Amino acid sequence: MNNIRKSILIVCRKSPYGTSLAREAIDIALAAAAFDQPLSLLFAGDGVYQLKKEQNSEAIASKNHGKVLTALPLYGIDTLYVEDSALRLRGLATEDLLLPVQTLDGDSIKDLMASHQILINV
Amino acid sequence: MILHTVNKSPFSHSTLADCVALCADSDSVLLLEDGVYGAQLACEIISLVSAGNGVRFFALAADVDARGLRTKLHSAVTLIDDREFVALSISHNSVQSWF
Amino acid sequence: MNFSLLVLGAPYSDQSVSTALRFAEAVTATGNSIYRIFFFHDGVNNGNALITPPQDENNIPAQWQQLAQHHGIDLVICIASALKRGVLDNVEADRYEQSGDNLADGFNISGLGQLIDASVYSDRLVTFGP
Numbered sequence: 001m002n003n004i005r006k007s008i009l010i011v012c013r014k015s016p017y018g019t020s021l022a023r024e025a026i027d028i029a030l031a032a033a034a035f036d037q038p039l040s041l042l043f044a045g046d047g048v049y050q051l052k053k054e055q056n057s058e059a060i061a062s063k064n065h066g067k068v069l070t071a072l073p074l075y076g077i078d079t080l081y082v083e084d085s086a087l088r089l090r091g092l093a094t095e096d097l098l099l100p101v102q103t104l105d106g107d108s109i110k111d112l113m114a115s116h117q118i119l120i121n122v
Numbered sequence: 123m124i125l126h127t128v129n130k131s132p133f134s135h136s137t138l139a140d141c142v143a144l145c146a147d148s149d150s151v152l153l154l155e156d157g158v159y160g161a162q163l164a165c166e167i168i169s170l171v172s173a174g175n176g177v178r179f180f181a182l183a184a185d186v187d188a189r190g191l192r193t194k195l196h197s198a199v200t201l202i203d204d205r206e207f208v209a210l211s212i213s214h215n216s217v218q219s220w221f
Numbered sequence: 222m223n224f225s226l227l228v229l230g231a232p233y234s235d236q237s238v239s240t241a242l243r244f245a246e247a248v249t250a251t252g253n254s255i256y257r258i259f260f261f262h263d264g265v266n267n268g269n270a271l272i273t274p275p276q277d278e279n280n281i282p283a284q285w286q287q288l289a290q291h292h293g294i295d296l297v298i299c300i301a302s303a304l305k306r307g308v309l310d311n312v313e314a315d316r317y318e319q320s321g322d323n324l325a326d327g328f329n330i331s332g333l334g335q336l337i338d339a340s341v342y343s344d345r346l347v348t349f350g351p
Contacts, residue, residue: 031333118340119218204247221350
């Protein structure tokens, strides 16, 4: 993979805990980061809930998804994009999220999608 | 140009609405599996979107026929087969699946 | 063009698996090629050798095997998803002291790096989700 660099956009659309897909999307992101390909991560739709502060998953015997996300900067994933309208529809603001994010409107998201060569939407 | 695939009914999931909200004018949407319920005249989303911009809608004929929807389709939807699905994947820059 | 597929659905439970099979067949029938099919999440069940469908239904794991054999396609099962769902090859079965292994012939167990590799080396990555 040394000679080829392709930009990857991972769109995380699933809320945490209800299915394993939210966690699995992050696993893909961490794998992509480890392979040193240009990577962007977008949380859209119910995926914005993955970033919600104050998650406490002990009683449902599940790994704390918020804690998993705090590993992202350690893998060099510093910019987390969030669909602005998804936050507003759900009555959330960036202050409700546990990591710094960059909110994007619809047109900016379309540009983000068009500018990446590989789209993985989970 | 992105090819988006949607496999959920718009009557039970917001998936199709979420998808078209993020479609550029040059994108296409392929409805497949339960997504073909969105190809019907009764589904308002396609009317709204196809009136406004250049997004093209397709549906997998095999899924339309399995569900008995041939006579209920919106005129803005083009029926395609599996080989044409492959061709669309090639003619677009990437494929984004919504499920 | 060269394709890779990401399959997330379980055979017989999710129609997305049949769609993926038909798409894969159409890719090869139209003179294109498939580099890798990566099975993740419930998709790892596609590599379960113990699947025993009724006589009047398609044998999905066998269909993947035949496709891979005819066209030299790499079928990869994600190890993390597979262990959680009880799909093990003999190496993992020994490692975890399980009573048996059940990975179907023609499938290989590996990590998510194979998905990233497939994405980068293929012209198109197409995902089939439940």
